[in-house]
Amino acid sequence: MTENNMPPDLAGKTALVTGASRGLGRAMAIALAKAGAHVLALARTSGGLEELDDEIKAAGGQASLIPLDLAEGDGIERLAGALSQRFDKLDILIANAAMLGELAPLPDIAPKIWNATLDLNVTTNWRLIRALDPMLRKSDDARVVFMTSRVGGELARPFWGAYAVSKAALEMLAKTYAEETRNAGISVSIIDPGAMRTKMRAEAMPGEDLETLPAPEKLIPMFYEAITVKTDGVLRLVYRDWKSEK
Numbered sequence: 001m002t003e004n005n006m007p008p009d010l011a012g013k014t015a016l017v018t019g020a021s022r023g024l025g026r027a028m029a030i031a032l033a034k035a036g037a038h039v040l041a042l043a044r045t046s047g048g049l050e051e052l053d054d055e056i057k058a059a060g061g062q063a064s065l066i067p068l069d070l071a072e073g074d075g076i077e078r079l080a081g082a083l084s085q086r087f088d089k090l091d092i093l094i095a096n097a098a099m100l101g102e103l104a105p106l107p108d109i110a111p112k113i114w115n116a117t118l119d120l121n122v123t124t125n126w127r128l129i130r131a132l133d134p135m136l137r138k139s140d141d142a143r144v145v146f147m148t149s150r151v152g153g154e155l156a157r158p159f160w161g162a163y164a165v166s167k168a169a170l171e172m173l174a175k176t177y178a179e180e181t182r183n184a185g186i187s188v189s190i191i192d193p194g195a196m197r198t199k200m201r202a203e204a205m206p207g208e209d210l211e212t213l214p215a216p217e218k219l220i221p222m223f224y225e226a227i228t229v230k231t232d233g234v235l236r237l238v239y240r241d242w243k244s245e246k
Contacts, residue, residue, distance in 0.1 A: 008228045011036035014087050018070060018128070019097030021048025023198035024147065027216035028094055028223055033061025035224075037092065040083070042066040070097055070124045071116070080131035089138035092227055095125045095146045100200050101162035114162050121166035122173065129177055142186040143227045146174045150192055150238075171236075178234040189226040189235040193219050196239075214239075 015032045019025035021043035033039045033056040041056075041063050043049050049065040056063045068075050083090065101117030102109050125146065136142040151160045152167020171190055178188035195201055197213045222242045229235060 007031070007035040008224055009036060010092075010227075013037040013091040014040065014089065015092035015094065016040040016042060016083075016090060016132070017094040017096060018042045021045050021052055023200065024193060024196065024216045024219060025094070025096040026052055027220060028096065029063070030055060030059065030061075031217075031220045031223060032092065032094075033063055034059050036061075039063040040066055042068055042070070042079075042097070044069045070128075071120050076124070076127045076131050080135070083132075084135055087135070089142075090132055090135035091139045091142055093128065093132060093136065093142075093144045095128060095144070097124070098147065098166075098200070099163075100203050101166070103159045103163075103204060104161075105159060106161045109162055117162040118166050118169070121163070122169045125170060126173060129173075136186055137181075137184050140185055141230075142184075143189070144174075144177065144186060145189045145191060145223070145226050146170055148174075148190050148192050148236075150194065175234045178231065182232070187229070187231040187235070188233075189229075189231060189237060191219070191223065191226055192236070192238040194239045 010032060013036070015037040017025055017029045017032065017039060020029040020041035029039050029041050029052060039056065039061065041049055041052055044067065046067045049067060053063050053065055066079065068079060070076060098121045099117055102113040136144065148171055149163070149167045151157045151164040152171060157164065174188055174190050181188070195213050196219065197210045197215045201213065202210055219239055222237055222239055226235065226237055
């Protein structure tokens with residue numbers, strides 16, 4: 001966590017979390033709220049968001065719920081317009097929403113699945129940056145965090161083609177944005193959580209015992225580091241390496 005082993009003080013900060021209703025997104029949204037941020041929790045399912053809101057309120061936090069399918073229509077652009085009317089700035093953007101796609105040999109992946117995977121995992125994040133960049137630049141210390149995977153940044157693995165390609169492209173998107181905003185007060189991080197106890201992991205590895213994997217909440221100390229350390233260029237944090245260093 002921080003130097004005194006406590007969550008950072010995020011009072012007065014506004015944080016948008018995509019894919020906030022479950023898994024890592026949910027854990028990060030709760031962590032941000034507990035640290036004092038006003039959390040803008042975005043997900044497709046209203047039910048999951050309402051459960052998240054109950055937990056945030058029980059912890060004394062504050063959240064605004066945004067039920068939205070990021071991949072449909074001009075929702076991102078309309079969202080940016082609405083947020084800019086309500087908030088002066090955006091301090092934290094957690095680009096967490098993603099899909100696994102289809103685990104299959106490259107020639108066998110259905111074009112519809114390939115396009116949907118790259119659209120959500122890459123293009124949607126570009127659209128978020130494009131739409132929210134003005135609000136991020138108004139913050140005196142903005143933080144942008146992207147979620148990646150070893151198969152996208154380090155290791156080519158058979159049958160993970162669509163997901164791996166999308167995460168590799170996302171990492172270059174993050175690195176490019178970091179270079180473009182070096183003097184704009186925006187710090188960019190990439191987090192590789194590794195195998196964790198999430199629904200996406202269960203989809204990828206249906207025979208695996210999820211109870212043997214870390215819960216998403218285990219990532220929070222490293223996540224706090226990502227949103228507090230000032231970066232020069234992109235900061236890439238890998239949970240398995242970070243954990244071994246502590």
